[in-house]
Amino acid sequence: MKNNVMRRMLSVSLAAAMVVSLSACGPKETEQAEKQEMDVTLDQIKLGEDYTDIEADLKFLTHKTDVVDTTFKGYIEEFQKLYPNINIEYEGITDYANDITTRLTTGDWGDICMVPTNVDKDELGNYFTKLGDKGALAENYEENMLNNFAYQDAVYGVPSMANVQGVIYNKAVFEEAGITELPKTPDEFLDALEAIKEKTDAIPLYTNFAAGWTMTAWDAYIDGGATGDPDFANTGLTKGKDPFADRGDGTGPYAVYNTLYEAVKRGLTEDDPTTTDWEGSKGRLNNGEIGCMALGSWSAGGQQFGRHRIYDIPHHCGRKTVCGGRPGLQLRNQLQQLPG
Numbered sequence: 406m407k408n409n410v411m412r413r414m415l416s417v418s419l420a421a422a423m424v425v426s427l428s429a430c431g432p433k434e435t436e437q438a439e440k441q442e443m444d445v446t447l448d449q450i451k452l453g454e455d456y457t458d459i460e461a462d463l464k465f466l467t468h469k470t471d472v473v474d475t476t477f478k479g480y481i482e483e484f485q486k487l488y489p490n491i492n493i494e495y496e497g498i499t500d501y502a503n504d505i506t507t508r509l510t511t512g513d514w515g516d517i518c519m520v521p522t523n524v525d526k527d528e529l530g531n532y533f534t535k536l537g538d539k540g541a542l543a544e545n546y547e548e549n550m551l552n553n554f555a556y557q558d559a560v561y562g563v564p565s566m567a568n569v570q571g572v573i574y575n576k577a578v579f580e581e582a583g584i585t586e587l588p589k590t591p592d593e594f595l596d597a598l599e600a601i602k603e604k605t606d607a608i609p610l611y612t613n614f615a616a617g618w619t620m621t622a623w624d625a626y627i628d629g630g631a632t633g634d635p636d637f638a639n640t641g642l643t644k645g646k647d648p649f650a651d652r653g654d655g656t657g658p659y660a661v662y663n664t665l666y667e668a669v670k671r672g673l674t675e676d677d678p679t680t681t682d683w684e685g686s687k688g689r690l691n692n693g694e695i696g697c698m699a700l701g702s703w704s705a706g707g708q709q710f711g712r713h714r715i716y717d718i719p720h721h722c723g724r725k726t727v728c729g730g731r732p733g734l735q736l737r738n739q740l741q742q743l744p745g
Contacts, residue, residue, distance in 0.1 A: 446537035447563070448545065453487040460490040464515030466505065470497035502618035520554055520562045522621045529554065529561040536560045549635040566703070570625050574697035575690055578607045582696070590655050591664045598673040601696040610668050611686055611695040614678035622699045623665055627658035665699075 450456070467473065477495045484493065496515065498504050505521045508514035509532055524532065536542065539551050539558045546563060554562030572594075582601040588594035598609035613619035628642070629635045633656070642648050642658075651659045668674055675681055689695045 446535065446541070447560075448537045448541040457488060458490070459488060462492045463494070463517060465493055465495045466501075466508075466515050466518035467495055467497055468501035468519050470499055473497040519565065522618065522624075526554075526556040529556050530559070533561040536563065549629070552636060552639050555639065568701035568703045570622070570630060570701045571699075572697050573690070573700045573702075575607070575693055575695065578605055578693050578696045581605050591660050591667075592655070594664060595667055595671070595673070598668055598696070599671070602673055605693075605696070607694055607696045608675050608689075609673040609696045611681065611690070611698045612665075612669075612674050612678055613681050613683050613686055613698065614675075615681040616683040619683060619698075619700070622701065623661060625701070626661045626699075631657055631661050 465477075467477070469477070473495045481493050481495075485491070501519070502522065505514065505518060506523060509521065509524070537560055539548065539555050539560050542551055542560050542563070547567075550564045550567060551560050553564060554560060578601060579597070582597070582604045584597050584600060588597050601607055601609040628638045632641060634641055637645075649658050649662075651657075651663075669678075686695060686698065690698060
């Protein structure tokens with residue numbers, strides 16, 4: 406299973422590189438970046454068979470700084486077995502959320518990047534190349550994953566991985582607080598935080614507010630996991646009536662944001678959110694100084710599973726969608742022309 410997943414992830418990366426390579430190899434009409442319309446889309450490329458004579462130098466920006474010299478190096482080696490004349494340089498960025506925003510604005514960001522979370526869907530086409538129509542790409546990729554980077558059925562990015570979105574918590578802290586069953590509703594979750602505050606010395610819910618990007622976890626919870634509708638982001642959120650209204654049953658976007666609001670209002674978070682420390686919070690969660698944090702399963706690799714677990718954000722839902730797309734591959738729409 407793991408090998409199949411890795412092959413799928415590798416094929417996504419390689420196919421994305423192929424699309425941008427085709428963009429970059431047009432006639433060199435100008436030294437300035439210019440917007441181009443793509444004639445070839447991701448679903449039309451047979452990896453390892455089409456366009457094997459292409460020559461290009463590509464830069465790939467990523468937030469995964471820990472695997473630039475390991476996993477991604479292996480990606481390049483495998484890719485160049487099929488396309489030896491395409492060179493790929495990975496650039497790892499530590500403060501990705503802030504740096505990529507600036508570089509997108511100035512146009513100085515290379516050719517491929519992990520999708521920034523602060524680019525609105527209706528702006529995707531301003532920065533990135535269309536990879537294809539959602540219907541065509543859905544033949545090879547999970548359609549609900551494509552929704553993350555699609556606008557009006559045009560897909561501008563494909564997820565590089567998938568995660569369970571939820572709450573990562575310290576098991577020992579929950580047990581000390583007398584929490585024997587995981588909360589199933591927003592009210593039960595808040596009650597659990599109250600118990601942690603009263604019976605332990607831990608901070609019940611650590612927001613990591615100062616980091617900024619960590620708060621976007623709450624935005625990720627308002628779609629399928631809170632509504633039971635896997636296409637809520639593209640239908641209910643954009644076309645539904647009053648999508649942020651209080652439904653009165655603990656579901657929907659309002660219930661997600663209200664959970665955070667109530668936690669802060671009741672003093673169940675850190676005293677000063679402006680001084681939170683993301684790097685330090687990981688060790689504090691392990692050591693029992695923090696009860697829980699709102700994060701996806703991607704974060705579990707940096708924690709100790711013996712001391713903590715992750716569970717789905719609590720809502721009343723008849724049908725839950727627990728997988729959400731992580732930053733996906735996106736290709737720039739304005740490319741410096743390269744000789745080809």
